[in-house]
Amino acid sequence: MEVVIVDGPAEAGALAAARIAELVAAKPSAVLGVATGSSPLETYRSLAARRDAGLDLSRVSAFALDEYVGIRHDHPESYHAVIEREAVRPLGLDPSRVHVPDGLAADLDAECEDYEARIAAAGGVDLQLLGIGANGHIGFNEPSSSLSSRTRVKTLAPATREDNARFFDSADEVPVHCLTQGLGTILDARRALLVAQGESKARAIAEIVEGPVSARWPGSVLQLHRRATIVVDEAAASQLELSDYYRHTVEHRRIVQPGV
Numbered sequence: 001m002e003v004v005i006v007d008g009p010a011e012a013g014a015l016a017a018a019r020i021a022e023l024v025a026a027k028p029s030a031v032l033g034v035a036t037g038s039s040p041l042e043t044y045r046s047l048a049a050r051r052d053a054g055l056d057l058s059r060v061s062a063f064a065l066d067e068y069v070g071i072r073h074d075h076p077e078s079y080h081a082v083i084e085r086e087a088v089r090p091l092g093l094d095p096s097r098v099h100v101p102d103g104l105a106a107d108l109d110a111e112c113e114d115y116e117a118r119i120a121a122a123g124g125v126d127l128q129l130l131g132i133g134a135n136g137h138i139g140f141n142e143p144s145s146s147l148s149s150r151t152r153v154k155t156l157a158p159a160t161r162e163d164n165a166r167f168f169d170s171a172d173e174v175p176v177h178c179l180t181q182g183l184g185t186i187l188d189a190r191r192a193l194l195v196a197q198g199e200s201k202a203r204a205i206a207e208i209v210e211g212p213v214s215a216r217w218p219g220s221v222l223q224l225h226r227r228a229t230i231v232v233d234e235a236a237a238s239q240l241e242l243s244d245y246y247r248h249t250v251e252h253r254r255i256v257q258p259g260v
């Protein structure tokens with residue numbers, strides 16, 4: 001696991017965007033795993049600025065991590081709408097190459113299976129962008145999620161519904177169920193890039209980076225990933241015991257790999 005500590009949210013977004021831009025430069029038809037929530041917003045902003053400067057993302061395919069069950073796609077907080085507003089339009093993605101699980105499907109299990117098949121048909125995800133919930137969830141894989149789970153229906157933890165109530169008119173409006181890529185699905189991505197900012201994520205970051213691999217803190221599954229990078233600002237890094245070592249490794253890597 002590579003841990004990079006940066007000053008603040010803007011720097012975290014810039015670094016994540018640089019990694020994505022590097023991938024797209026090498027592979028213009030890359031398959032990107034996209035995330036919702038506030039964590040990746042700076043990354044999208046920074047990528048949009050790179051697009052203004054000439055980065056072409058029109059051949060990139062994108063797969064969202066998750067979607068609520070039962071809210072219309074045109075509801076402003078459906079992940080269909082969020083991905084369209086925060087990623088597809090500002091980045092100039094081709095909507096026909098962008099996929100979000102359908103939480104309105106008549107047969108949700110079949111939709112989950114089909115979503116896995118669509119990812120496989122696209123050649124798998126090259127880089128999965130991730131945020132993290134305060135309880136350690138990635139995607140909507142709540143604590144106790146199987147570490148090898150695939151895309152499926154999940155019940156949101158009450159804490160997650162409370163966290164996400166800020167996006168809805170009332171807490172009751174937050175859906176109870178969702179579809180989410182599984183932890184096994186996320187592990188299959190060729191690279192994983194998790195961004196976290198702020199004090200509220202400090203415990204989760206310490207648990208997933210330095211704690212045991214455990215379904216109690218689902219993001220800890222990234223310790224099993226071959227190329228996982230965690231980009232955190234100072235506040236989100238504040239409970240890491242080995243932060244001096246992570247800074248040291250980044251400094252020293254620059255000597256052998258100046259572009260990193």
Ligand code: GLP
Nearest residue numbers: 036037038039131132133139140
């Ligand atoms: C949401 C999403 C996750 C996201 C997390 C954190 O509910 N399903 O993909 O990483 O919770 O959200 P935020 O980045 O707004 O803190």
